[in-house]
Amino acid sequence: MAYVYDTNNIFARILRGEIPNNTVLETEHTLVFRDIAPKAPVHVLAIPKGPYVTYDHFCAEASDAEIVDFTRACAKVCDMLGIAAKDGGKGFRAITNSGENGVQEVPHFHLHILGGRSLGRMLDLD
Ligand code: AMP
Numbered sequence: 001m002a003y004v005y006d007t008n009n010i011f012a013r014i015l016r017g018e019i020p021n022n023t024v025l026e027t028e029h030t031l032v033f034r035d036i037a038p039k040a041p042v043h044v045l046a047i048p049k050g051p052y053v054t055y056d057h058f059c060a061e062a063s064d065a066e067i068v069d070f071t072r073a074c075a076k077v078c079d080m081l082g083i084a085a086k087d088g089g090k091g092f093r094a095i096t097n098s099g100e101n102g103v104q105e106v107p108h109f110h111l112h113i114l115g116g117r118s119l120g121r122m123l124d125l126d
Contacts, residue, residue, distance in 0.1 A: 003061075005051040011108035015049055025077045029069035032077045032113075041116025042081050042092070046074050052109040054098040074111060083115030093119045 006012070013019045015031065022034035024044055035043040048070050052058040058067070078084040078092060085091035092115030097104040 003053045003057040005053050006107050007051070009106055009108050011045075011047050011106050011110060012051070015047075025073055025080065027069050027073045029066045030073040032073060035112065040114040040119065042083050043112065043114050044077060044081070046070065046077065046111040046113060047108060053107050054102075054104065054109055055096040055111075056098060058109045074113065078113065078115075081113075081115070083113070091115065093122075 010019065014021045014033070021031075023031065024034065025032040029049050030046060031049060032044050032046045035045050048058055048062060048066055050058075050062060050066055052062060058070075062070075074094070075084070079086075083089065083092040092113055095112045095114070096102075096110065097112075098109075
């Protein structure tokens with residue numbers, strides 16, 4: 001069964017300019033903006049502009065140009081925000097929740113990029 005994209009999800013509305021956002025970086029195919037409820041000193045969301053529901057959807061069906069643009073934008077934003085792991089930097093965590101078991105709230109693929117403090121162990125399932 002195909003992926004079904006809800007054109008009224010909140011990130012689609014941000015992309016259409018119907019809802020404001022705090023943009024950090026915008027490229028041809030990608031938007032990176034601050035999470036409205038940050039879980040770390042740095043917490044941004046990187047989203048493709050195309051209608052992809054989940055990470056697997058994006059990986060399977062996005063064009064090469066979209067994938068390259070997205071990944072390079074993520075690297076650039078880590079650098080811009082001072083959380084890149086290069087040059088002895090302290091690094092970050094990138095998370096994408098996908099579907100029901102991933103407890104994804106907004107059905108437009110987004111990569112959470114968090115940094116600025118130690119993020120502890122990867123999962124706390126309590
Ligand atoms: P997820 O549970 O992975 O789908 O995460 C959705 C994220 O979107 C959460 O971290 C929310 O705080 C964030 N979020 C929801 N609405 C907005 C918004 N209007 N602007 C920025 N971030 C938002």
